[in-house]
Amino acid sequence: MNPYLIAPSILSADFARLGEEVDNVLNAGADVVHFDVMDNHYVPNLTIGPMVCEALRKHGVTAPIDVHLMVSPVDDLIRMFIDAGASYITFHPEASNHIDRSLQLIRDGGCKAGLVFNPATPLSYIDHVMDKLDMILLMSVNPGFGGQKFIPGTLDKLREARKRIDASNYNIRLEIDGGVKTDNIREIAEAGADTFVAGSAIFNTDDYRATIDAMRAELEQARRAVGQ
Numbered sequence: 001m002n003p004y005l006i007a008p009s010i011l012s013a014d015f016a017r018l019g020e021e022v023d024n025v026l027n028a029g030a031d032v033v034h035f036d037v038m039d040n041h042y043v044p045n046l047t048i049g050p051m052v053c054e055a056l057r058k059h060g061v062t063a064p065i066d067v068h069l070m071v072s073p074v075d076d077l078i079r080m081f082i083d084a085g086a087s088y089i090t091f092h093p094e095a096s097n098h099i100d101r102s103l104q105l106i107r108d109g110g111c112k113a114g115l116v117f118n119p120a121t122p123l124s125y126i127d128h129v130m131d132k133l134d135m136i137l138l139m140s141v142n143p144g145f146g147g148q149k150f151i152p153g154t155l156d157k158l159r160e161a162r163k164r165i166d167a168s169n170y171n172i173r174l175e176i177d178g179g180v181k182t183d184n185i186r187e188i189a190e191a192g193a194d195t196f197v198a199g200s201a202i203f204n205t206d207d208y209r210a211t212i213d214a215m216r217a218e219l220e221q222a223r224r225a226v227g228q
């Protein structure tokens with residue numbers, strides 16, 4: 001399995017100093033920048049779009065940018081984020097009229113493609129598109145806001161998704177998003193996640209490096225427990 005990746009969600013960063021915040025969290029050891037896009041239609045909140053992604057690239061960010069689209073419809077924004085320098089683009093399957101086509105659009109644009117599952121969205125959406133997936137993202141909160149509490153039932157869904165990925169021949173990352181903290185990241189990893197979004201748990205602390213180091217120490221315990 002690939003190493004564990006930590007992906008701070010910039011939803012909880014100080015938007016007035018976004019470039020500096022992203023630099024700081026990457027210098028503190030983060031692997032990936034998680035970029036939450038909300039349209040006040042698919043979810044009841046409004047955040048940032050492709051211009052901000054492009055601005056981060058121009059600012060000098062070279063780390064992978066993981067664009068989590070909470071929008072409907074999805075295809076126009078997929079095209080814009082490809083041009084804006086996204087690395088991963090994930091969308092919620094029920095928000096696309098043509099899931100297979102949207103996934104193909106992402107890969108044709110040179111990005112990695114993924115589907116996102118709300119707590120109550122069935123995993124069966126992956127059934128016929130495993131060959132087009134680079135990532136499966138399970139939401140452990142209902143989408144729309146940072147700082148919510150992890151929904152424990154997601155652990156069983158993670159185990160199920162991990163089994164499906166391991167039984168396939170595909171190299172698919174399993175990401176978890178919502179309520180991830182230092183005190184639960186270990187059991188989340190043991191349930192099968194390999195990529196961890198954490199917004200408030202990192203940006204609401206004074207010392208990003210200390211928080212990320214503490215998460216990595218927990219992940220090391222998980223790695224030993226699962227025998228990776």
Ligand SMILES: O=C(CO)[C@H](O)[C@H](O)COP(=O)(O)O
Pocket residue numbers: 009011012034036068070141142143144145146147148177178179180197198199200201
């Ligand atoms: O997609 C999201 C919300 O819809 C965010 O990525 C997520 O909530 C991260 O925030 P936190 O770690 O504070 O829960």
Ligand SMILES: [Fe+2]
Pocket residue numbers: 009034035036068177197
């Ligand atoms: Fe997210």
